[in-house]
Amino acid sequence: MPATPDPDPAAQPAAPAAPVADGRPYSPGLEGVLAAETSLGLVDGANGRLMYRGYRIGDLVANGTYAAVANLLWTGTWDPRSHMAAGRVPSAVLSALRALPRTTKPMDALRTAVSVWGATQVLDWPPSEVHARAITAFSPSALAAFVRLRQDLEPIDPDPRLDLVSGFLFQLTGERPDPATARALDAYFIVGAEHGLNASTFAARVITSTRSDMASAVAGAIGAMKGPLHGGAPSEVVEQIHRVGSPEHAEQWVREALARGERLMGFGHRVYRAYDPRATALRTVVEAMPTKPDWLELAIKVEDVALRVLEEKHPDRPLKTNVEFYAAAVLQGVGLTPDLFPATFALARHAGWTAHVIEQASANRLIRPDARYVGPGERDLPA
Numbered sequence: 001m002p003a004t005p006d007p008d009p010a011a012q013p014a015a016p017a018a019p020v021a022d023g024r025p026y027s028p029g030l031e032g033v034l035a036a037e038t039s040l041g042l043v044d045g046a047n048g049r050l051m052y053r054g055y056r057i058g059d060l061v062a063n064g065t066y067a068a069v070a071n072l073l074w075t076g077t078w079d080p081r082s083h084m085a086a087g088r089v090p091s092a093v094l095s096a097l098r099a100l101p102r103t104t105k106p107m108d109a110l111r112t113a114v115s116v117w118g119a120t121q122v123l124d125w126p127p128s129e130v131h132a133r134a135i136t137a138f139s140p141s142a143l144a145a146f147v148r149l150r151q152d153l154e155p156i157d158p159d160p161r162l163d164l165v166s167g168f169l170f171q172l173t174g175e176r177p178d179p180a181t182a183r184a185l186d187a188y189f190i191v192g193a194e195h196g197l198n199a200s201t202f203a204a205r206v207i208t209s210t211r212s213d214m215a216s217a218v219a220g221a222i223g224a225m226k227g228p229l230h231g232g233a234p235s236e237v238v239e240q241i242h243r244v245g246s247p248e249h250a251e252q253w254v255r256e257a258l259a260r261g262e263r264l265m266g267f268g269h270r271v272y273r274a275y276d277p278r279a280t281a282l283r284t285v286v287e288a289m290p291t292k293p294d295w296l297e298l299a300i301k302v303e304d305v306a307l308r309v310l311e312e313k314h315p316d317r318p319l320k321t322n323v324e325f326y327a328a329a330v331l332q333g334v335g336l337t338p339d340l341f342p343a344t345f346a347l348a349r350h351a352g353w354t355a356h357v358i359e360q361a362s363a364n365r366l367i368r369p370d371a372r373y374v375g376p377g378e379r380d381l382p383a
């Protein structure tokens, strides 16, 4: 990376920066750097495999619940009877949410809620499974409360008999969701729960490495996930499908978009070189949903065309469907508005973030990499 030009015209010419003496490799974005050991999730990009503690994602979606998957990540034990209900929202959090402008982005509201929640809790070192359960149960209720408040509706108390995902939908709408709808969103939560050392998970581990607490780690992770390079593009998938318009236009639209240098949303991945296993799992879920988005048939046509044309254009670089493509269908199918998609993804990732926090704390080492100095060499201040 070139040195930043000196902004001070009065300054004397800078001596060259000290050379790097030890020849250590520099990897922008830490790409390819092993920065942690984990027994939580294996992302096998070459073979299109994702496993949580060794269990295949497809099997977890087919046979598990989010509560069981979260419990697996936290404890290492598979207990399909695990139950987790939505948590209560402390009054301090409700006051903070009431004070936010209506135009606040749901991710900002969620980050704020987690921060205020942390101020109301005793979260001693080391972060524990108890903290993980509490924050994972709290956040869906907080997001639902914010959604209602911005519509001039009062928040709804959680129903302890409902599982987390059904409880979230209940607290959003005031109605108990039908089992198939709740099941579809629960499957989305399972596929979103964990994905290795991605940016937000790394942020959570960095924060934990300073011996900070669970709420600070999750608030920081939400901040990292908010960025468009991470938080995903399911709402853009929906927009793109609408722009295609009809199945007979799919081929022409895809070719023209690629000719304009645009990226097809829901395709390609930094790690996966094969069909994203989360997309496979969610496609099965979408096909079983009672209410499918009206654009689903068109989306399937667009996918067929896009895969064919992308292979034609990039024969050496496999560009396959990623999780966002079918995530969009699930999220819209269960009735969530596109502006809630990123925050719902954040809710799902709570299980993984908090499991990584516990894992980091269990063998903690302060994360403190070095930067290669490329600024001016030693010099005197201007007289």
Ligand code: COA
Pocket (backbone or CB within 6 Å): 232, 233, 258, 262, 263, 264, 265, 266, 267, 268, 269, 270, 271, 314, 317, 319, 322, 323, 324
């Ligand atoms: N549509 C069209 N072309 C794509 C593409 C897409 N979705 N994804 C990658 N490519 C092309 C690039 O244009 C590039 O072509 P070039 O070599 O001719 O310049 C080549 O494939 C490699 O792209 P690169 O940017 O190195 O890939 P990456 O690993 O950095 O990108 C993503 C990963 C996810 C950022 C990228 O695939 C993308 O932007 N996808 C669309 C957005 C999306 O679905 N995001 C959700 C991800 S879960």
